[in-house]
Amino acid sequence: NAGVTQTPKFRVLKTGQSMTLLCAQDMNHEYMYWYRQDPGMGLRLIHYSVGEGTTAKGEVPDGYNVSRLKKQNFLLGLESAAPSQTSVYFCASSPGPTARNGYTFGSGTRLTVV
Amino acid sequence: AQSVAQPEDQVNVAEGNPLTVKCTYSVSGNPYLFWYVQYPNRGLQFLLKYITGDNLVKGSYGFEAEFNKSQTSFHLKKPSALVSDSALYFCAVSPSGGYQKVTFGTGTKLQVIP
Numbered sequence: 001n002a003g004v005t006q007t008p009k010f011r012v013l014k015t016g017q018s019m020t021l022l023c024a025q026d027m028n029h030e031y032m033y034w035y036r037q038d039p040g041m042g043l044r045l046i047h048y049s050v051g052e053g054t055t056a057k058g059e060v061p062d063g064y065n066v067s068r069l070k071k072q073n074f075l076l077g078l079e080s081a082a083p084s085q086t087s088v089y090f091c092a093s094s095p096g097p098t099a100r101n102g103y104t105f106g107s108g109t110r111l112t113v114v
Numbered sequence: 115a116q117s118v119a120q121p122e123d124q125v126n127v128a129e130g131n132p133l134t135v136k137c138t139y140s141v142s143g144n145p146y147l148f149w150y151v152q153y154p155n156r157g158l159q160f161l162l163k164y165i166t167g168d169n170l171v172k173g174s175y176g177f178e179a180e181f182n183k184s185q186t187s188f189h190l191k192k193p194s195a196l197v198s199d200s201a202l203y204f205c206a207v208s209p210s211g212g213y214q215k216v217t218f219g220t221g222t223k224l225q226v227i228p
Contacts, residue, residue, distance in 0.1 A: 004157070035218075042118075042204065042220040043158075058215075090157055098214060100146050100165050105157035 002026050006091050006106035013081045013113045021076040021109050023091030031094045032074040033058075033103070034066060036087040043090065049074055050097070081113045116141040118207050118219035126225045127195045135190040135222045137205030147188040148206040148216070149179055158204060164188060165210075175199070195226045 004025045013019055023032065030051050035043040045058030049068040063085060065077045074093075078085060088110050092103040117140045127133045139145060146165055150158040162173025169181045179190045188205060205219040 040123075040220055043218040045215065092158075098146070098208075098211065100163070100210070102148055102150075102160040102163055103158075103216070105150075105159070107157045108155075 004091055004093055004104050004106035006089075006109050008109060009107070010110050011112070013078075013111065015081060015083060015113060017081050018077070018079050019081065019111075020078075021089055021091075021111075023074045023076070023093075023106060024072055025074075025091075025093040025104070026072065027093065027095070027104065028071070029093035029095050029104070030071070031097070032068065033092045033094075034064070034074065034076045035090045035092065036060065037090060037108075038087050046076065046089075081111075083113045085111065086113045087111060116207055116209065116215075116217045118205050118217050120203075120205055120219035120222045122222050123220075124223040124225060126227060128227050129197055130194050133190075133192050133195045133199070133224065133226070135203050135205075135224060137188045137190065137219060139186055139188060139205070139207040141207050141209050144210045146208045146210050146214075147179075147181060149173065149177070149188075149190050150204045150206065150218075152202040152204065152221070154201075161190075161203075195224075197226045197228050200224055200226045 033048040034046040047066040052071040055066045067075045091106040119138045148163045149161040152158045164181045172178045202221045208214040208216040
C-alpha cells in the first residue's frame with residue numbers, strides 16, 4: 001500500500017543544472033499534481049495532469065516542465081535550476097475531477113539550489 | 115479568486131485542553147473544504163472534509179470542524195489536545211463541481227505543551 005512515492009527525497013543542485021523529480025502512484029488515480037511549499041506561503045500549484053498524456057499549468061509554472069507518459073507517473077523537470085527554486089516539492093494525486101475525495105500526498109523532495 | 119486565510123501562524127495549547135485552529139475562506143458558489151495535517155519531514159495527510167450536509171464534520175484522530183456559511187469559516191477543533199497533535203495544519207478550499215483548483219492556506223503550527 002505505497003500510495004504516492006517521490007524520488008529523490010533530498011537533492012542539492014548547482015545553479016544552471018537540470019534534474020527530474022519522479023512521482024509514482026499505485027492507486028490508479030487519474031489526476032496528479034505538483035506543488036511547492038515555501039515558508040509562509042503554503043502550497044502553490046506548479047503543474048497538474050488530468051490523465052495520461054495531459055498536462056496543464058498551475059499558479060507558478062515558470063522554470064518547470066512536466067510529463068505524464070504513463071498514468072502512474074508524473075515527472076517534474078527543472079531545465080536550469082535557480083536559487084529561487086529552492087523549496088520542498090510535493091506530488092499529490094486524486095481519483096476524480098473534483099477535489100471532494102481529497103488528495104493523497106507524497107512525502108516530499110527537499111531541493112536546495114546553490 | 116478563491117482564497118483561504120489562516121490568521122494564526124502558531125497556536126499553543128496545554129495538553130488536555132480544547133484546541134481550535136481557525137480558517138476562513140472565499141470562493142464562488144458552494145465550497146468543498148478540507149483540513150490536512152503535516153508532521154515534520156512528511157507529506158500532508160488528509161484529516162477531514164466538508165462537501166455538503168451536516169455542518170459539523172468529524173475526521174481522523176478525534177478532530178472535527180464546523181462549517182459556518184454565514185461567517186465563511188471552517189475552524190478545526192478537538193476537545194482534548196494531545197502532545198502528538200503537534201504539527202502543521204493546512205486548511206484548503208475549492209469550488210464544487212467539475213475540475214476545480216484547490217487553494218491551500220499558509221498553515222498553522224499547533225504546539226501542544228505537556
